[in-house]
Amino acid sequence: MIYHELVIVGGGLAGLRAAIEAKKQGIDVAIVSQVWPGRSHSGAAQGGVNAALANHPDSADDTWEKHAFDTVKGSDYLADQDAVAQMTKDAIPVIYELDHAGCPFSRFDDGRIAQRPFGGAGYPRTCYGADKTGHYMLHTMVEQAIEAGVPMYVEWFVARLVVDEGVCRGVVAYDMVGGTFELFQAEAVVIATGGAGRVYSNSTNAIISTGYGMAMAYHAGVALKDLEFVQFHPTGLLTTNILMSEGARGEGGYLLNGLGERFMQKYAPKAMELAPRDITSRSIQTEINEGRGIDGKGYVYLDLRHLGAPKILEKLPGIRDLAIHFEGVDPIEEPIPIVPSQHYSMGGIDTDMDGRTSMPGLYAAGECACVSVHGANRLGGNSLLETVVFGRRTGAAAAQYIDGLEDLGGSAAAGEEALADVRDRVRNLANREGGEDPYAIRAAMTSTMKEHFGVFREASVMQAGLDKMLDLKVRVKEAELRHAGGVFNLDMIRTFELEGMVDVALGIAAGALARTESRGSHSRTDFPDRDDANWLKHTLAFYQTDGGPRLEAKAVGLGMFEPQERKY
Amino acid sequence: MPEATFRIKRHNPEKLDDQNGTGDDRYDDFTVPYESSLTVLEGLFYIQENLDGSLSFRYCCRAAVCGSCAMYINGTYRLACQTNVRHLDDGPITVEPMPHMPVVKDLVCDMTDFFAKYETVMPHIIRNSAPPEKEIIQSPEDRKKLDMPVDCILCGSCYSSCPSVWGEGNYLGPAALLKAYRFEVDSRDEARKERLPRFDNERGSYRCHTITNCVEACPKELNPTEAIQWLKGAAVRRRLLGRAK
Amino acid sequence: MSQKDRETANVGAGLWKGAGMWAWLFHRVSGVALALYLFAHIWVISRGAATGAEGFNTMFETLESPLFIVLDLFLLAAVVYHALNGIRVLLFDLGVAIRQQKTLFWAVIAISVVVMAVFAYISLSFIASHGA
Amino acid sequence: MRQGVIEENAGGMWLWLLQRLTAVVLIVGLAVHIVATHVLNLGELSYDNVAGRLAMPLFVVVDFALLGAGIFHALNGLRMVLLDYGFSGRSKTMLSWGLFVFGVAAFGYGAWALWPWLTA
Numbered sequence A: 001m002i003y004h005e006l007v008i009v010g011g012g013l014a015g016l017r018a019a020i021e022a023k024k025q026g027i028d029v030a031i032v033s034q035v036w037p038g039r040s041h042s043g044a045a046q047g048g049v050n051a052a053l054a055n056h057p058d059s060a061d062d063t064w065e066k067h068a069f070d071t072v073k074g075s076d077y078l079a080d081q082d083a084v085a086q087m088t089k090d091a092i093p094v095i096y097e098l099d100h101a102g103c104p105f106s107r108f109d110d111g112r113i114a115q116r117p118f119g120g121a122g123y124p125r126t127c128y129g130a131d132k133t134g135h136y137m138l139h140t141m142v143e144q145a146i147e148a149g150v151p152m153y154v155e156w157f158v159a160r161l162v163v164d165e166g167v168c169r170g171v172v173a174y175d176m177v178g179g180t181f182e183l184f185q186a187e188a189v190v191i192a193t194g195g196a197g198r199v200y201s202n203s204t205n206a207i208i209s210t211g212y213g214m215a216m217a218y219h220a221g222v223a224l225k226d227l228e229f230v231q232f233h234p235t236g237l238l239t240t241n242i243l244m245s246e247g248a249r250g251e252g253g254y255l256l257n258g259l260g261e262r263f264m265q266k267y268a269p270k271a272m273e274l275a276p277r278d279i280t281s282r283s284i285q286t287e288i289n290e291g292r293g294i295d296g297k298g299y300v301y302l303d304l305r306h307l308g309a310p311k312i313l314e315k316l317p318g319i320r321d322l323a324i325h326f327e328g329v330d331p332i333e334e335p336i337p338i339v340p341s342q343h344y345s346m347g348g349i350d351t352d353m354d355g356r357t358s359m360p361g362l363y364a365a366g367e368c369a370c371v372s373v374h375g376a377n378r379l380g381g382n383s384l385l386e387t388v389v390f391g392r393r394t395g396a397a398a399a400q401y402i403d404g405l406e407d408l409g410g411s412a413a414a415g416e417e418a419l420a421d422v423r424d425r426v427r428n429l430a431n432r433e434g435g436e437d438p439y440a441i442r443a444a445m446t447s448t449m450k451e452h453f454g455v456f457r458e459a460s461v462m463q464a465g466l467d468k469m470l471d472l473k474v475r476v477k478e479a480e481l482r483h484a485g486g487v488f489n490l491d492m493i494r495t496f497e498l499e500g501m502v503d504v505a506l507g508i509a510a511g512a513l514a515r516t517e518s519r520g521s522h523s524r525t526d527f528p529d530r531d532d533a534n535w536l537k538h539t540l541a542f543y544q545t546d547g548g549p550r551l552e553a554k555a556v557g558l559g560m561f562e563p564q565e566r567k568y
Numbered sequence B: 001m002p003e004a005t006f007r008i009k010r011h012n013p014e015k016l017d018d019q020n021g022t023g024d025d026r027y028d029d030f031t032v033p034y035e036s037s038l039t040v041l042e043g044l045f046y047i048q049e050n051l052d053g054s055l056s057f058r059y060c061c062r063a064a065v066c067g068s069c070a071m072y073i074n075g076t077y078r079l080a081c082q083t084n085v086r087h088l089d090d091g092p093i094t095v096e097p098m099p100h101m102p103v104v105k106d107l108v109c110d111m112t113d114f115f116a117k118y119e120t121v122m123p124h125i126i127r128n129s130a131p132p133e134k135e136i137i138q139s140p141e142d143r144k145k146l147d148m149p150v151d152c153i154l155c156g157s158c159y160s161s162c163p164s165v166w167g168e169g170n171y172l173g174p175a176a177l178l179k180a181y182r183f184e185v186d187s188r189d190e191a192r193k194e195r196l197p198r199f200d201n202e203r204g205s206y207r208c209h210t211i212t213n214c215v216e217a218c219p220k221e222l223n224p225t226e227a228i229q230w231l232k233g234a235a236v237r238r239r240l241l242g243r244a245k
Numbered sequence C: 001m002s003q004k005d006r007e008t009a010n011v012g013a014g015l016w017k018g019a020g021m022w023a024w025l026f027h028r029v030s031g032v033a034l035a036l037y038l039f040a041h042i043w044v045i046s047r048g049a050a051t052g053a054e055g056f057n058t059m060f061e062t063l064e065s066p067l068f069i070v071l072d073l074f075l076l077a078a079v080v081y082h083a084l085n086g087i088r089v090l091l092f093d094l095g096v097a098i099r100q101q102k103t104l105f106w107a108v109i110a111i112s113v114v115v116m117a118v119f120a121y122i123s124l125s126f127i128a129s130h131g132a
Numbered sequence D: 001m002r003q004g005v006i007e008e009n010a011g012g013m014w015l016w017l018l019q020r021l022t023a024v025v026l027i028v029g030l031a032v033h034i035v036a037t038h039v040l041n042l043g044e045l046s047y048d049n050v051a052g053r054l055a056m057p058l059f060v061v062v063d064f065a066l067l068g069a070g071i072f073h074a075l076n077g078l079r080m081v082l083l084d085y086g087f088s089g090r091s092k093t094m095l096s097w098g099l100f101v102f103g104v105a106a107f108g109y110g111a112w113a114l115w116p117w118l119t120a
C-alpha cells in the first residue's frame, strides 16, 4: 500500500499543473502516470494556446471578454459562460506564468510573445512556440513539477478507483515495470487522463488517449457530460490522421478541392480557411461527398507552397517534418493530402469550475473533464489553455478539500476490496478459454464509430451503429487475455482500456442519437438546425451495467451573451 | 499484399532465474502483411495483437514527438513510429532495444538512470529577480538559440550511443547536458552559481570526448556535442573571465 | 549497470559505423602509446646522458638499426594521427565543424597517410643506403 | 544523482583546459623538435650535434616546455582514460595523487637529465 494525501492520475499538462498547485499548498501529492509525464499526449499539440495578450499588431484592442465571446459563439452557445469567463480571464496570467517558468514561446521583434490567428477567433490571439507549443508547454510543466519535488510514479497504469461509502479514497494501479498491482490510498483523487480519441479509428490522438480515465469515473457512478460532441479536425494526414496544425492555415495555408478551388469561399466567405473547425470539417466532407475530392477520391489538399520555404521552415518546421516522414510529401514543393479526423472530446467527466465531480474526493481536469468551456465545439488553442487554467484550480480545490478533512487515512477495507476486485478481473480474463479476441472487438468498435458517428450524422445510420456497439459491449465481457505475465503486459493494459472504451463509445453513440438537432460539431442531416427551445442543455450519461447509458439533461450556464446564429 | 519480416530481440525478466539465467534471450521472426505503408510501430502492434501477445514495447504519440519508441532498428537508432518499412533495406527488419541499456522486457529499456541524471542538472529555469508583470522580454535572436535544444524529446538514443556513458555509470550523458545547455543559453535564465557545478564537473561536461555518436544517433537531428562544448566554454568564461553567464 | 544488466544489454555493433567511434578509439590508443613511449624516451635519453658521449653514440647506433627505424615509423604514425585528430578535437571544442566530423576524420586519415608515406620513403632509403 | 557524486567530481575545468593548452604547446613544440631533428640537416644524430643543439637557448626553452607539457598531457590523458572505466571515490583520489607524484618525479628526472647539456 502506498499513501499520498492526493493522487493525480495522469501526467499531462492538466495533471502536472494540478500537482504543482497542490504541492504549493503544502499537500503531499503524487502523480501516477501510464507514461513518463513528458511523453503525455499534450506534447503533441502544435498550434498554440489562446490568451488576449494583445501583443499582435492587429489585436491591440483585444480583451478577455472578446476571447470569451469568441469561445461561447464557437461553442454554439452550449458552453457554460461563467466558466468561459473564468478561463479567458485567467488565460493572461497563466501564459505569463508559463513564460516566467521558461516556456520557449516564439517572439515578436519587440521581444514579446508572438501570436497568430486561429480559427473562429476575432483576433490573432494564439500564443505559440513554432508548431510545437504542446511539447514546449509540457516540458516546462514537467520541469516545474520536478523542481517542486512532486513524486511521480512513472509507468503505472491506474486500473480503477477506490470508493468508500460514496467517497473517493484512492486508486488501484498496475506497476508496469514491477509487474504487480498496488493500492494507492489517498484523501482525494484527480483524474487528468486526457481524451478518448482512440475510440475512433481515424483519430489524431496519441495511442494512449483511450478515455479510460473517463470510464473509471463513469463506472464509479459519476456522470459523463456532452459526450456526443466530438471534434473532427479539418486537416489530418490522409494515411495516418496525424495532425497538420491549424497553425498551417493560421499562417496562410489554403484548402483546395479536386478542381483546384479554394472551396471555403462557398461556406465561410469571410473567415475562409480560418472558420471554426466544425464548419471547416463539414465543408471538406461535403466537397468529398459530392465528388470534388482530389481526383474524385476521399481527400482534399492543404496547400502551403505559396508561403515559401523560409516561412515554412521558420513557423511550421514540425509540420513539414511530419508531412515528409508520414506522408512522403514536402509541403515546400507539394500540397498535403488531408482528411477530417477525430481530434478532441468536448465531453467528459461532469465537473464544476473547480474540477469537483459529484463524488466527494474525486476531481477531474483537462480533456477528460467537461467543465464545460468548449460546449458543442472547441476553438483551436483553447484546450491547452483549459488544461493549465483548470488544472490549477482543480489542484487548489482538492488541496482545500483535504485541508478541511477531519480524520485522514480512510478505511483500508475498501482499498483491499478494490485491489482484490482488480486481481479477480485479471484472473478471469486470463483463465477464459476460447473467449473473444479483444483486438477484433477494438477494430470493430473504432470503425463503427468512424462510419456511424462521423462528421455528418443521421438517425438510421446512428441506430445501426448503436446496435453494433451494444453487441460489442456484450462481446467485450467475453474477451480473453492471451498473455497473463507480470512485467509490461500490454495485452492486459489494452484489454482493460478496451472495456472502458466500449462504454465511453456507447455514451457518445447514445447521446448523439438522442440529440435531435445540429449544434457545433454534432451535425445531423435529418435535423440540420439548432434547436435552442429543446436542446440548449447538456447531456449527462450515467453508466448502466447492461446496455447503453441512462441519459439526463443539465442546464447550460448563460448570462453574458445571448445565443445568436453562428456565421463566419 | 507485401510482407515484412520482423526479427525481434526478446528478453523476459521473469525467466532470469531459469537454468541459463539469461532471461530467455532470443530473436523471434514474425511476418507482417501490409497494404501500402507500414511503420515499424504499426508492425509491432500487429504482432502484439495477432501473433504474440507477450511482446512489450513503449508507445504513445505515434507522431515522433513523445520519445517513447526509440529503438535500434537495423543497427540504427530510430523512432519506431517514424520509420516506414518501405524505407528500410530488403530482408528482415531487426528490431532491438537501445544498446548498452539495461532491458526491462523485450524492447523496453530501463530509463531510470537516464531520468535521474536529467533531474541532476536542474532542468528548470532559475530566476533571482522578481518576475515582471507581463512576459520577460526575449529578442527573436535570443529565442533562436533555444531552437535546437528545446526540440529534445528525451528519447535516450544519444545517451545509449555514447561510449563515455557505457564505461562510466555516473557520466551525465548528452541528453542531460543538452538540457543544462537549454537553460544556460536561455536569456531569461539568471542562474550564476546554481547550475554550473551540476554540469561543470568530471562526471559532467568534461567526461565528453567529442565522440559525436550522440549527434549521429539523435532521431531529431539535434547536436548535443555542440551543446556540451558550449558548456565547457561557458565554465571557462565564467570561472576564468568572470562573466556573469 | 549491474553485472546482470550488462549481460542482458544489447551491444549495438552498428555504432561502429560512425567515424566518431574510430577517431576516438585511435586517438585513445595512440595517446596511451605515446604516453608510454614518452616515459621510455625520458628514461633512455637521460640514461644516455648519464653514460656520457660514448654511451650516447652507441645508443644512437642501436636507434639507427632498421628495427628501431621501423618502430620509429609506428611512433611517428601515432604522433601524426594523434596530433591531427587532436586538432580536429580542438576545433570541436571551439564549436567548429561538429557536423562535419566524418569529413574531418577522413581528412585526418588522408593527411596522416600522406605524411607517413613521405617519412616511410625517407626512412626506407635511409635503411637501404646504410645497409642492414 | 547523488550530491556526493557532484562534489567528488567538482572542478575538472582546469584539467580540461590544460589538456588543450598542453596539446597546443605539444603541437608547436613537436613540430620544432621533429623539424630540427630530422629535417633541418643539423647533421646526423650524434653526441656533438645533439649536445650543440640542446645548448641553444631556443631549444632549451622548447625542450623544457615539451618535457613539462608532455608529462602533463600524457599523465592527464592516462587519467582521462582510466576515469572512463570506473575509477571513483577513493580509487580516483589515489589515482590522481599517484599520477601527480609520478609526474613531478618524471619532470625532475628529465630536467636533471637535460641540465648537464646546458652547462656543458
Ligand SMILES: Cc1cc2nc3c(=O)[nH]c(=O)nc-3n(C[C@H](O)[C@H](O)[C@H](O)COP(=O)(O)OP(=O)(O)OC[C@H]3O[C@@H](n4cnc5c(N)ncnc54)[C@H](O)[C@@H]3O)c2cc1C
Residues within 6 Å of the ligand: A009, A010, A011, A012, A013, A014, A015, A032, A033, A034, A035, A036, A037, A040, A041, A042, A043, A044, A045, A046, A047, A048, A049, A050, A133, A134, A156, A157, A158, A159, A192, A193, A194, A195, A204, A205, A206, A208, A209, A212, A213, A243, A245, A343, A344, A365, A366, A367, A368, A380, A381, A382, A383, A384, A385, A387
Ligand atoms: C495532435 C493534436 C494537436 C493539438 N493541438 C492543440 C493546440 O494547438 N492547441 C490546443 O489548445 N489544444 C490542442 N490539442 C488538444 C490538447 O493537446 C489536449 O486536449 C490536451 O493536451 C490534453 O491534456 P491533458 O492534460 O488533459 O491530457 P494528456 O496530455 O492526454 O495526458 C493524459 C495523461 O494521463 C495519463 N493516463 C491516461 N490514462 C491513464 C491510466 N489509466 N493510468 C495512469 N495514467 C493514465 C497519461 O499517461 C498522460 O500522462 C491538440 C490535440 C491533438 C491530438
Ligand code: HEM
Residues within 6 Å of the ligand: B208, B209, B210, C024, C027, C028, C029, C030, C031, C032, C033, C034, C035, C036, C038, C079, C082, C083, C084, C085, C086, C087, C089, C090, D019, D020, D023, D024, D026, D027, D030, D070, D073, D074, D076, D077, D078, D080, D081
Ligand atoms: C602533438 C600534439 C598533440 C595534440 C594536438 C594532442 C591533443 C590531444 C587532445 C585534444 C586530447 C583530448 C582528447 C579528448 O578530450 O578526448 C588528447 C588526449 C590525449 N593525449 Fe594528446 N595531443 C598531442 C600529443 C600527445 C602526446 C605527445 C602524448 C603522449 C605523450 C599524448 C597523449 C594523450 C593521451 C594519453 C590522451 C588521452 C586520450 C583519451 O582520453 O582518449 N598526446 N590529446
Ligand code: SF4
Residues within 6 Å of the ligand: B151, B152, B153, B154, B155, B156, B157, B158, B159, B174, B175, B178, B217, B218, B219, B220, B221, B222, B224
Ligand atoms: S538529444 Fe536527440 S537523441 Fe538525445 S534524447 Fe534528445 S532527442 Fe533523443
Ligand code: F3S
Residues within 6 Å of the ligand: B161, B162, B163, B164, B165, B173, B174, B207, B208, B209, B210, B211, B212, B213, B214, B215, B224, B225, B228
Ligand atoms: S557520444 Fe558521448 S562523448 Fe560526447 S560527443 Fe556525444 S556525449
Ligand code: FES
Residues within 6 Å of the ligand: B058, B059, B060, B061, B062, B063, B064, B065, B066, B067, B068, B069, B070, B079, B080, B081, B082
Ligand atoms: S510513439 Fe511517440 S515518438 Fe514514437
